[in-house]
Amino acid sequence: MIQKKICMLGSFAVGKTSLVQRYVTSQFSEKYLTTVGVKVDKKVVQIEDQEVKLMLWDLAGNDVFSPLNMSYLRGMAGYILVIDGTRIKSFESALTIYHTCQQKYRQAAVQVAVNKVDIQEQWEVTDAHLAQLHDLGIEINLTSAKTAQAVEDIFIKLARA
Amino acid sequence: MDIAAQVFAHLEMAVIKVIEPSAFELAGPSFWWLERFFFQTSPSNATLTPLETSPFFDDFLEQSQSVWRSPEQHSLTSGPWIEVDDAGREWPFDAQAIHDHGQRLLLITHLGASYAERVEILQSSRERLLDNERLEAEVSRRTQQLKEREEEVANRLLAAGGYRDQETGAHVKRIGLYSAAMAKALGWPPLRIDDLRVAAPMHDLGKIGIPDRVLLKPGRLDEDEFEIMKTHAELGARILSDTGIPMIEMARHIAWSHHEKWNGMGYPRQLQQDEIPIEARIVSVVDVYDAMIHKRVYKQPIAESETLHFIRTSANTHFDPRIVEAFLDIYDTIKAIKDRVQEHENDQPSPF
Ligand SMILES: Nc1nc2c(ncn2[C@@H]2O[C@H](COP(=O)(O)OP(=O)(O)O)[C@@H](O)[C@H]2O)c(=O)[nH]1
Numbered sequence: 036m037i038q039k040k041i042c043m044l045g046s047f048a049v050g051k052t053s054l055v056q057r058y059v060t061s062q063f064s065e066k067y068l069t070t071v072g073v074k075v076d077k078k079v080v081q082i083e084d085q086e087v088k089l090m091l092w093d094l095a096g097n098d099v100f101s102p103l104n105m106s107y108l109r110g111m112a113g114y115i116l117v118i119d120g121t122r123i124k125s126f127e128s129a130l131t132i133y134h135t136c137q138q139k140y141r142q143a144a145v146q147v148a149v150n151k152v153d154i155q156e157q158w159e160v161t162d163a164h165l166a167q168l169h170d171l172g173i174e175i176n177l178t179s180a181k182t183a184q185a186v187e188d189i190f191i192k193l194a195r196a
Numbered sequence: 197m198d199i200a201a202q203v204f205a206h207l208e209m210a211v212i213k214v215i216e217p218s219a220f221e222l223a224g225p226s227f228w229w230l231e232r233f234f235f236q237t238s239p240s241n242a243t244l245t246p247l248e249t250s251p252f253f254d255d256f257l258e259q260s261q262s263v264w265r266s267p268e269q270h271s272l273t274s275g276p277w278i279e280v281d282d283a284g285r286e287w288p289f290d291a292q293a294i295h296d297h298g299q300r301l302l303l304i305t306h307l308g309a310s311y312a313e314r315v316e317i318l319q320s321s322r323e324r325l326l327d328n329e330r331l332e333a334e335v336s337r338r339t340q341q342l343k344e345r346e347e348e349v350a351n352r353l354l355a356a357g358g359y360r361d362q363e364t365g366a367h368v369k370r371i372g373l374y375s376a377a378m379a380k381a382l383g384w385p386p387l388r389i390d391d392l393r394v395a396a397p398m399h400d401l402g403k404i405g406i407p408d409r410v411l412l413k414p415g416r417l418d419e420d421e422f423e424i425m426k427t428h429a430e431l432g433a434r435i436l437s438d439t440g441i442p443m444i445e446m447a448r449h450i451a452w453s454h455h456e457k458w459n460g461m462g463y464p465r466q467l468q469q470d471e472i473p474i475e476a477r478i479v480s481v482v483d484v485y486d487a488m489i490h491k492r493v494y495k496q497p498i499a500e501s502e503t504l505h506f507i508r509t510s511a512n513t514h515f516d517p518r519i520v521e522a523f524l525d526i527y528d529t530i531k532a533i534k535d536r537v538q539e540h541e542n543d544q545p546s547p548f
Pocket residue numbers: 045046047048049050051052053054064065066067068069070096150151152153154178179180181182
């Protein structure tokens with residue numbers, strides 16, 4: 036069976052843990068519990084006639100308190116760059132993370148999840164911001180861990196990549 | 197138990213010898229949680245067989261092979277990771293692969309109370325950070341709203357004044373844009389630049405109170421008429437007084453002082469040099485420029501070159517020389533605004 040390591044990257048509280056939880060267990064919790072260190076979940080998906088085992092690495096959000104530990108990224112096949120649409124700061128850190136990953140993991144597939152689309156009326160991230168990502172050649176997905184919108188898609192896209 | 201074993205027990209650290217790349221032997225005290233990672237036939241048998249049930253740990257074991265196989269001394273640390281048990285409880289661990297003086301070791305530590313403490317601290321720091329971010333966003337959103345409302349007020353004032361003479365919508369809009377471009381060139385902060393863009397169009401608001409026979413007179417004004425005309429400066433200032441809104445305060449200064457001259461020969465107060473508020477000094481240059489190059493009922497447009505010559509030679513007399521310098525520096529921008537904002541596309545009374 037093909038095995039793929041997928042990392043969840045992005046600022047804290049953007050919904051990395053929630054997206055994995057929605058995808059793996061179909062659940063969602065409003066409560067915010069910070070992740071420290073790494074938690075790995077598994078999910079097997081069927082891609083055409085192939086079974087692909089996804090290893091989903093939920094990393095602690097990087098911020099001033101705990102910088103992203105790059106050694107956790109070793110061997111990743113792809114990553115999901117998660118942005119909280121309601122927080123412009125999370126857009127900025129996503130750009131930083133992307134550029135860092137481009138240096139060492141240029142071959143890794145990437146999908147951007149602009150999360151919390153269920154509360155899009157509160158978004159600070161605008162089309163102009165998304166255009167910036169688009170110009171970098173990154174595929175953008177508007178997701179919600181709460182309503183499950185586009186959640187499965189992002190993982191399937193990386194399983195296929 | 198020897199001292200080392202006591203220490204390991206206290207640290208909740210399992211010390212495991214690496215016999216072969218996949219054959220392990222427990223060297224120190226045993227812990228119940230080891231069964232998450234290894235199969236042990238009996239408590240007395242020290243041989244451990246990896247279970248391959250924890251993806252993170254398996255990955256770490258794989259990476260560790262290079263440490264144990266390496267001829268050099270070497271070590272690798274996993275960083276904290278979390279295992280979740282069937283009841284949903286989280287168990288944090290940390291592991292280390294060591295190759296030292298021919299000794300190959302695997303250390304696994306169950307991170308206990310200190311880890312929980314660290315999580316708690318991080319949690320509250322992050323919550324505080326989130327609160328701050330939200331507050332910041334809220335403040336900038338409110339500021340934005342406030343600015344929009346102020347602009348709305350300015351537009352209504354202008355609309356109420358109507359455009360009874362040459363001060364058409366396009367003209368006042370251009371004055372705002374020229375002035376903002378000037379403020380930017382002069383290094384003003386963004387919020388003040390925006391205030392000036394909205395405030396400058398109100399420079400002639402006081403013309404509301406000037407009778408038609410004077411305001412709309414096609415020919416030259418006689419001395420009495422000119423005296424009446426001059427009152428528009430003070431009138432405008434009075435209309436805009438006592439609001440406590442910085443943008444409107446700015447507009448008040450502009451209305452009152454945009455006909456003052458650098459040499460003290462202007463009106464209504466004969467202010468000179470730095471006594472004239474900077475915003476008024478800016479508007480006075482761009483207002484004269486725009487009035488000269490456009491056609492009016494009583495005059496033909498004056499050529500750009502002639503207008504620029506007039507402005508240049510009026511530095512130190514009519515105008516602040518530094519403002520004239522800035523104007524000439526950004527003349528391309530000014531010209532672009534002039535070409536872009538023209539009456540035909542903008543002959544509605546709404547200036548914005
Ligand atoms: N409305 C909404 N809230 C979300 C969504 N995803 C996550 N959250 C909330 O955002 C907070 C942070 O989520 P979490 O998954 O812990 O973020 P992480 O730090 O990136 O792992 C939690 O309170 C979640 O309930 C979403 O799609 N919509």
